[in-house]
């Protein structure tokens with residue numbers, strides 16, 4: 001689990017902020033890589049959110065990764081279907097046009 005590197009946690013000055021950052025990192029530690037960047041990308045767009053630089057210190061994701069997450073969300077995760085992993089395992093073949101008999 002990533003240890004927050006923001007100034008507040010470093011200075012040990014605000015238990016509420018520290019708790020929040022720990023919870024974020026706890027959640028992130030249970031997500032897979034794309035889920036991590038989408039979560040942080042959503043956080044980055046919250047009204048009054050921390051800057052990407054700060055989110056990067058908090059979460060350990062780099063700013064480029066957060067930016068990429070935002071791009072993917074902006075495109076509605078179009079290229080990243082939720083069932084893609086299952087399909088790659090060789091499920092049902094792609095449906096074809098029905099042929100009239």
Ligand SMILES: [Zn+2]
Nearest residue numbers: 004006009021
């Ligand atoms: Zn922090």
